[in-house]
Amino acid sequence: MERAPCLLLLLLLTVLPPLRASEDAPEPCELDDEDYRCACNFSDPQPDWASSYQCMAAVEVELRAGGRSLEQFLERADTDPQQYVDMIKALRLRRLIVGAAQVPARLLFRALRALGYSRLKELTLEDLEVTGSSPPLLKATGPALSTLRLRNVSWATGGAWLSELQQWLKPGLRVLSIAQAHSLAISCEQLHAFPALTTLDLSDNPRLGERGLTAVLCPHKFPVLRDLALRNSGMETPAGVCTALAAAAVQPHHLDLSRNVLRATAHPGAPRCVWPSALSSLSLSSAGLEQVPKGLPAKLSVLDLSCNKLTRAPRPDELPQVGNLTLFGNPFLDPGAPKPHEDSQNSGVARVCAP
Numbered sequence: 025m026e027r028a029p030c031l032l033l034l035l036l037l038t039v040l041p042p043l044r045a046s047e048d049a050p051e052p053c054e055l056d057d058e059d060y061r062c063a064c065n066f067s068d069p070q071p072d073w074a075s076s077y078q079c080m081a082a083v084e085v086e087l088r089a090g091g092r093s094l095e096q097f098l099e100r101a102d103t104d105p106q107q108y109v110d111m112i113k114a115l116r117l118r119r120l121i122v123g124a125a126q127v128p129a130r131l132l133f134r135a136l137r138a139l140g141y142s143r144l145k146e147l148t149l150e151d152l153e154v155t156g157s158s159p160p161l162l163k164a165t166g167p168a169l170s171t172l173r174l175r176n177v178s179w180a181t182g183g184a185w186l187s188e189l190q191q192w193l194k195p196g197l198r199v200l201s202i203a204q205a206h207s208l209a210i211s212c213e214q215l216h217a218f219p220a221l222t223t224l225d226l227s228d229n230p231r232l233g234e235r236g237l238t239a240v241l242c243p244h245k246f247p248v249l250r251d252l253a254l255r256n257s258g259m260e261t262p263a264g265v266c267t268a269l270a271a272a273a274v275q276p277h278h279l280d281l282s283r284n285v286l287r288a289t290a291h292p293g294a295p296r297c298v299w300p301s302a303l304s305s306l307s308l309s310s311a312g313l314e315q316v317p318k319g320l321p322a323k324l325s326v327l328d329l330s331c332n333k334l335t336r337a338p339r340p341d342e343l344p345q346v347g348n349l350t351l352f353g354n355p356f357l358d359p360g361a362p363k364p365h366e367d368s369q370n371s372g373v374a375r376v377c378a379p
Contacts, residue, residue, distance in 0.1 A: 051075040055082060066090055067124075075261030083116045089125035096153075099126050112141040129158040129180065129188075136192045145365035148170040154179045158188045168194040169289075171201075175228075178206040187214035201225035208232055212242035221246055227255035227280075234264035241272030252276040256283040262308070263290035263319040266297035275302040282309035282328070288317045308332070309350075310377060316342040329354070331377035353377040 053064040053075040062079035067090025079085050117136040120139075132154055139147075154177065172193070181184035187210075191234040198220050202208065208229060224246065226232060232240070237254070252274070259265055259281055269276070286308065297319065305326040310315065313332040320327070329338070331353035343349065351357065 040231050084119040086121040088123045091124050093126040095128055098131055109141045115142055117142055117144055117148040121148040126153045129156045133158050133192050139167040140165055148173040149177050150175045152177045165194050166192040169197055171199040173201040176204040183209040183211040186210055196220050199223040203228040205229055208240050210240050215242050219243045223251040225253040226257055227253050230258045233258040237268040238271050243272050246274050249274045250277045253280040253370040259284040261287050261290050262317050263297055266299050275300040277302050280307040284309045284311055286311040288315045320344050
């Protein structure tokens, strides 16, 4: 039993056999001198799981399984965490990163159940393949996360994955980031509202597009959303994004559309869209714009048009009423400067605008 809490925590809360690697092999886990951050890379063919003991004292823990499947530990997934709940509560763990693994859904969600007894606040899942169906929801829910980040995570449950994941988390999530998603098809009927979510980051999903955004922003599910990031997400026009926001009835204060290839005009015949009244900051940086897009909000506190291809200064009638306008990195300011996509170690503009 002494071994259980450490190994349950560090390998998706499953009880693992006490495998040992060669004594000459380097330890897969490293703990910093302040006992604050511990990182493990179990990519060795016979990983030394016992090295994870040193991560018990850490606040930040990063675990990578070298792409291996964790299905061999599935038979232990139903271990009742009540027997070591006091030890889990004593952990200093606040931020956890789990990556590079094939994880059965039953194993993942049982892990979240056990983490519900911890003080974990930030969870990041990267480069994971979640296989199989999830277990029935029990009374014991998962951790009270403030931040959840998912990058390159695939799910076998189709459009139900977000709703299934949501039901294992306590209410109160404030930041949700989903990048490089294999599918962003969401079952809005099964999804509950996110009553505390203020930041939604859907950046680095180039296949999302404006239609996909409309499908992901399930109406009335994000009542207090303030920050919406859509960098490199396949957006085509600001007007198309406006239409998606209106359909979802969301009122973001800050909208980031940078690093999309944007057109300056909307699709022919597209209806005029009324932007959310709360929107005060809009970033169109590094969007390949040769002119100021039409149909922008009438009034903004911040408008970022930096690192585009504007060959002349925008006329007042092309701009909204704006308090802070950013234009650096455009050719008209310095015709001889390298363009934003050029690489130059001697140009401040090129450094600022580099991807």
